[in-house]
Amino acid sequence: MKSHLKRTAVITGGSRGIGRAAAVRLASDGYNIAVAFHSNEAAALAVADTIRTAGGSVISVKCDIADTDDVAHLFDTAQDAFGRLDVTVNCAGDMTVGPLVEFTPEAFDHLVAVNIRGTFLVSQQAARRTHPGGAIINISTAAERQAIPGYGPYAMTKGAVEALTLILARELKGRDITVNAVAPGPTETDLFLRGKDKNLVEKIAGLNPFSRLGRPDEIADVIAFLASGTRWVSGQTIFVNGGMN
Template sequence: MSTINRRVAIVTGSSRGLGRAAAERLAKDGLAVIINYAGNEAAAKQTVDAITAAGGEARPFKADVADEAQVEALFDFTAQEFGGVDVTVNCAGIMTTKPVIDFTVEEFDRMHAINVRGTFLVSREAARRMRAGGAIINISTAAERQALPAYGPYAMSKGAVEGLSLVLARELKGRDITVNAVGPGPVATELFLTGKDEALIERIASLNPFNRIGQPPEIAEVISFLAGPARWINGQTIFVNGGMN
């Protein structure tokens, strides 16, 4: 167990993309961070090494967020390493985009297993174990408000995340734990960029008053705010999209 007296965060899906940016920002804020990953051990190690090199403290842990036993093991490991957990950020997620009529049941079930079931399992375990003064931060999307074609089942999965966040915030009354969701617009991550050509990316960027897509650190900044000083923000979804809608 670490002997450093500091707050502790679990960030799921934090070996790459938005999760990595969130983990690095929380580590910069002084939190010890658990880098959760599902399969890319090398990327998880790179994230841990980057945090350590910057003076932070991090440990990797492999767990499929859709598996109940593995989620419990993730929290057990965190308690063993750092003594408890104060912040949980649900960044693990996948995105499949295509018209509803072309979606297969298998694609739908796979996406919802991670985006919905995974967020539920991690949030439930966090609610059971989190210390007072803590924060649960779930990742939603601005896509549901934008009503973009091909984003239907993905937006549906994130609508479920927002619903869970709202109710859980109220269920934790008296625990001094906040629960919020962050809804990013298009962000320059592998999750968003995969399968899109430059013309499509530019067209999506043009929908934003800044004429660009977001960067992971810009989303991580809001996660950091909700994880720390924003104690009077609770049961909300904060859209972080540069004014796209």
Template sequence: MMSTNEKKVAIVTGASRGIGRAAAERLARDGFAVIINYASSDAAAREAVNAITATGGDVKAFKADIANETQVEALFDFTEQEFGGVDVTVNCAGIMITKPVVDFTVEEFDRMHAINVRGTFLVSREAARRMRAGGAIINISTAAERQAMPAYGPYAMSKDAVEGLNLILARELKGRDITVNTVGPGPVATELFLNGKDEALVERIASFNPFNRIGQPPEIAEVISFLAGSARWINGQTIYVNGGMN
């Protein structure tokens, strides 16, 4: 086990639940010191911190709205103060509103894009400014736009914007030894995906997959771990992780 001073440091946004929490837990097992960023639930953040601490992980939590520029700067300030720097940034924070385009309100559209697009931009920008050589920026997209699923239009738009940043930022960081990649999960058993769906609908969605099921958060975290670690020759790419759904 590395000492605190030798450990690489990872910020994971949206890490109090779902894919973010699974990513934080996996990176802690990989030997990273982890900052759990969350926006609302203090209780969920404490639970995530306690789970990692119980397995010997080095972890702190920091509450910040990633759509707020000042709070994003404070998140990175806190990380540098606690652990000395930042090596990996995993941007898992996001919201998903699903309904037909004709039923979408401008307020819903703006709220979703504030987190999914503006938030990803702000976190990626701050990471690009501060991260140490040998690092990795990992954003989260979706396979929904490739599946062209009805009711996912504005959500897919927000994640297409994330993918649009990917290769450009990777090239802008030339000479810094920092990779930029995106992970695009298919349906995953998280609160974000399951909310508002009954069992029959989930089973129908699962039936489209060759494995006849939806994904689990640790399966996405495994790919995040790979990109945060030895995968230095993968850069500017989007990796879809959906069990062969598309």
């Protein structure tokens, strides 16, 4: 049964990490949830089971966010299931790091496809479909301002996300839709930990006043705030990094 009274959130990258935490948090806040996943169906189904067990309404949808038809299908499926769209959380992304002089064009093109093209396509569909009072929330990175060597191409793609976020917020004038970006610092996710040894992780964790990595649920707290209906925060990038900047 479609729930036309409950708010609905589409969350890309919702099977793991920050996306998973955001899906579970928004479900606990009473949202219908559409969890979009790229390849890990088992993880997406596990998130859906967690939400259903807690009494929430959820669907999972396979989606390549760099593919126009896939993204349209994702939003069509969410609206068919729940009857409306209120919040989009664009968590899907990838991170490859390395010195610029050694970075391959192929690796760069992949980051552009996922982090820039994907954000463009998802934001475009969200802008067309979101109900008044809704929110579009993109994910950037604190690495852009921390200027850590090796993060250049990745931070470059996230700078584009921040630019789109600000301009889209202004383009939606009169629609009562907020558009913001959340920029996490180093967070304990598979994506961040991939390829890093224990010593490097501890070194990075020691760069903030709390001397630890962030937790996905701490990022989800800020996402939930932006989704909650606050209307006087829009066009902003909110850094969530424990004071690392």
